[in-house]
Amino acid sequence: MTKRKPLRPVVIFLAVISLLLVSYKQPGRGLTDGITQMKITDAFWAPKFETWRKTTLNDVFDKFEGKYNPRESTNLEWQKPGATWNAFKNFDLVAEGKRGIDKHDGPPWYDGLVYETIRGAADFLARYPDEQMEKRIDGYIDRIAAAQASDPDGYINTYTELVEPDHRWGFNGGLQRLQHDVYNAGMLVEAGVHYYKATGKIKLLDVAVKFTNYMYQDMGPSPKKNIVPAHSGPEEAVIKLYWLFKQEPALKTKMSVPVEEDHYYALATFWLENRGHHIGLPLWGTWGNDSAEHWIRSKKYNDPKYGDHRRPSWGDYAQDSIPLLEQKTIEGHAVRATLLATGLATAAIENKDPRYIQTAGNLWNNMVGHRMFVTGGVGAIANDEKFGSDFFLPNDAYLETCAAVGAGFFSQRMNQLMDDGKYMDEFERVLYNNVLTGISEDGDHYTYQNPLIAEHHHRWEWNGCPCCPPMFLKMVSAIPDFIYRYEPGALYVNLFVGNEITLTHNNQKIALKMNTKYPWDGTISLKVSPETATRLSIKIRIPNWALGTENPFGLYQSNLKQQAALKVNGKPVKLVPVKGYVILDRTWQKDDEIQLELPMQPRFINASNEVKVLNGQVAIASGPIVYSLEGNKNPGLDKLKIDANTPMHISFNPGLLDGINEVTGTAINDSNEKVTFHAIPYFGIGNIQPGDKYAIWVKRN
Numbered sequence: 087m088t089k090r091k092p093l094r095p096v097v098i099f100l101a102v103i104s105l106l107l108v109s110y111k112q113p114g115r116g117l118t119d120g121i122t123q124m125k126i127t128d129a130f131w132a133p134k135f136e137t138w139r140k141t142t143l144n145d146v147f148d149k150f151e152g153k154y155n156p157r158e159s160t161n162l163e164w165q166k167p168g169a170t171w172n173a174f175k176n177f178d179l180v181a182e183g184k185r186g187i188d189k190h191d192g193p194p195w196y197d198g199l200v201y202e203t204i205r206g207a208a209d210f211l212a213r214y215p216d217e218q219m220e221k222r223i224d225g226y227i228d229r230i231a232a233a234q235a236s237d238p239d240g241y242i243n244t245y246t247e248l249v250e251p252d253h254r255w256g257f258n259g260g261l262q263r264l265q266h267d268v269y270n271a272g273m274l275v276e277a278g279v280h281y282y283k284a285t286g287k288i289k290l291l292d293v294a295v296k297f298t299n300y301m302y303q304d305m306g307p308s309p310k311k312n313i314v315p316a317h318s319g320p321e322e323a324v325i326k327l328y329w330l331f332k333q334e335p336a337l338k339t340k341m342s343v344p345v346e347e348d349h350y351y352a353l354a355t356f357w358l359e360n361r362g363h364h365i366g367l368p369l370w371g372t373w374g375n376d377s378a379e380h381w382i383r384s385k386k387y388n389d390p391k392y393g394d395h396r397r398p399s400w401g402d403y404a405q406d407s408i409p410l411l412e413q414k415t416i417e418g419h420a421v422r423a424t425l426l427a428t429g430l431a432t433a434a435i436e437n438k439d440p441r442y443i444q445t446a447g448n449l450w451n452n453m454v455g456h457r458m459f460v461t462g463g464v465g466a467i468a469n470d471e472k473f474g475s476d477f478f479l480p481n482d483a484y485l486e487t488c489a490a491v492g493a494g495f496f497s498q499r500m501n502q503l504m505d506d507g508k509y510m511d512e513f514e515r516v517l518y519n520n521v522l523t524g525i526s527e528d529g530d531h532y533t534y535q536n537p538l539i540a541e542h543h544h545r546w547e548w549n550g551c552p553c554c555p556p557m558f559l560k561m562v563s564a565i566p567d568f569i570y571r572y573e574p575g576a577l578y579v580n581l582f583v584g585n586e587i588t589l590t591h592n593n594q595k596i597a598l599k600m601n602t603k604y605p606w607d608g609t610i611s612l613k614v615s616p617e618t619a620t621r622l623s624i625k626i627r628i629p630n631w632a633l634g635t636e637n638p639f640g641l642y643q644s645n646l647k648q649q650a651a652l653k654v655n656g657k658p659v660k661l662v663p664v665k666g667y668v669i670l671d672r673t674w675q676k677d678d679e680i681q682l683e684l685p686m687q688p689r690f691i692n693a694s695n696e697v698k699v700l701n702g703q704v705a706i707a708s709g710p711i712v713y714s715l716e717g718n719k720n721p722g723l724d725k726l727k728i729d730a731n732t733p734m735h736i737s738f739n740p741g742l743l744d745g746i747n748e749v750t751g752t753a754i755n756d757s758n759e760k761v762t763f764h765a766i767p768y769f770g771i772g773n774i775q776p777g778d779k780y781a782i783w784v785k786r787n
């Protein structure tokens with residue numbers, strides 16, 4: 087484990103020698119232990135990180151400060167134009183002691199979105215010191231801490247406090263599913279942990295600990311209150327808090343309140359295992375949302391006949407119909423579902439409970455094998471933003487950016503839990519496609535929905551529910567954490583992103599340097615330079631798509647013929663992956679080089695026959711990137727038929743969208759003429775001509 091150094095001198099010193107080189111942080115248990123320095127040198131990601139940390143972060147914070155005048159008209163009260171949408175005003179009003187004033191900017195989960203943005207900013211700050219950004223966030227933290235200080239219990243949820251203060255946690259005539267008290271608390275905990283790891287500052291962490299202590303005291307088995315998050319996310323967050331104090335026990339003495347990290351773990355497992363344990367009412371699906379909400383607000387669940395540990399059900403929508411450990415399919419609101427599964431997998435990493443492992447595996451298998459789109463997107467149905475049934479994969483599906491991020495986090499935790507590369511295959515799929523399309527090239531326009539076909543699909547400046555930009559930032563700022571995973575004795579190479587690290591292994595320092603133009607080119611070089619000859623097992627992930635397996639359950643298949651190849655110091659190594667990794671266990675000498683060659687020739691993908699709407703259609707991919715045909719380059723797009731028997735060509739166009747690969751091939755148009763089709767990466771859609779039509783799946787001739 088890396089111990090944090092005193093921050094300020096480190097920040098100043100490193101800012102002078104390099105903006106990129108910083109002391110490394112711990113994102114979670116076992117992920118990057120041993121890695122002490124990291125520099126991202128990647129041609130694809132490094133410029134994007136610059137845009138996101140300079141433009142996007144400031145843009146999102148500006149908009150949370152209300153520096154945006156919403157133009158869209160809406161019937162929802164909290165979305166009405168004219169509201170200032172200043173998330174920080176809410177904290178200030180609470181800090182002034184205001185309660186029940188019936189004035190709150192933004193939706194009830196606005197606090198949580200601010201915290202999520204702080205977490206994303208923190209992960210960027212950990213690698214790219216930025217005094218101005220840090221100062222900006224410190225100012226926010228002062229206001230958040232002041233809001234907390236106005237409550238004797240350390241509770242903060244500005245919506246509940248300003249609008250319905252008698253309904254804390256949704257009790258007593260409230261509705262937690264709307265109020266998001268526990269969700270917001272969890273996001274606060276995450277922000278506190280990440281900001282501490284990035285900066286060494288404890289003010290926000292202290293707020294988080296105080297709040298978590300209060301939750302632990304109030305929620306749990308009888309006689310405590312029966313409360314689970316009606317929106318998942320807090321489960322993983324409090325496990326991170328538990329891990330932090332396990333790893334750094336000395337930190338406890340700096341907190342203003344007692345720290346009992348075992349309580350935080352117990353709270354997380356209570357939340358997980360208590361899902362589905364309620365009075366069995368209301369019947370959300372049968373009664374409808376309005377009646378069910380009315381029933382809860384009328385406190386009908388509070389009859390003693392329902393027992394002394396009673397709470398209402400949050401329904402299928404919130405994965406609360408049946409106990410979590412009995413759930414076999416991934417259901418309901420896709421963001422909630424994927425974040426719950428992430429929390430479950432995270433807890434399983436800690437407790438290795440076979441029931442947890444089995445359930446997490448079942449949920450992942452169902453998601454990836456039956457309900458995931460070729461872009462990695464999940465959550466087919468707009469109504470309730472939820473998962474559809476197996477093989478329901480329509481092209482105009484909903485596919486929220488947040489759900490894609492949740493699916494990515496879930497796959498990453500599964501990789502950590504199961505040591506299997508297939509989980510990172512799906513992490514890559516969703517990252518390079520459904521996550522990345524969530525932002526404009528210039529970094530200040532965002533998406534909520536990411537359908538596979540559209541006539542007029544626009545990224546927006548801001549939204550009445552701006553949940554997606556913060557979730558996007560959380561994911562992309564964490565990418566460097568997911569490149570490697572070090573366990574004593576083994577280094578997993580999970581992502582192909584140009585970087586330089588120093589690894590401490592058996593008291594030896596090993597410099598590693600990855601060079602690649604991935605995802606535009608399949609050549610990856612990893613130089614391994616120990617101080618003196620050192621034995622280490624390096625496990626290189628060989629993506630399954632590169633071996634002709636597009637999806638581990640056959641949901642998608644490709645026609646890829648070319649093979650992947652691996653060499654060490656120029657000598658070919660037999661490519662026999664074990665659970666997705668080729669294991670290079672040897673004594674490494676200075677300047678040894680691993681060379682991986684992944685087949686980037688464009689490939690056609692077709693879907694399993696079970697997916698009726700995709701029968702007779704093809705999609706195009708190269709490496710992890712799924713391509714899309716846009717209207718501006720493909721006249722008569724709706725009527726085009728792709729000739730999948732003619733080979734495609736791929737070439738790098740440095741002048742297009744900061745440099746991307748373009749794929750061309752043969753199609754037949756409406757007049758039965760042979761024409762050339764042009765495809766660009768799906769994530770780039772709408773940048774050449776905003777609102778342009780596009781399609782991923784196209785009829786096969």
Ligand SMILES: [Zn+2]
Pocket residue numbers: 486487488489534552553554555557
């Ligand atoms: Zn969202």
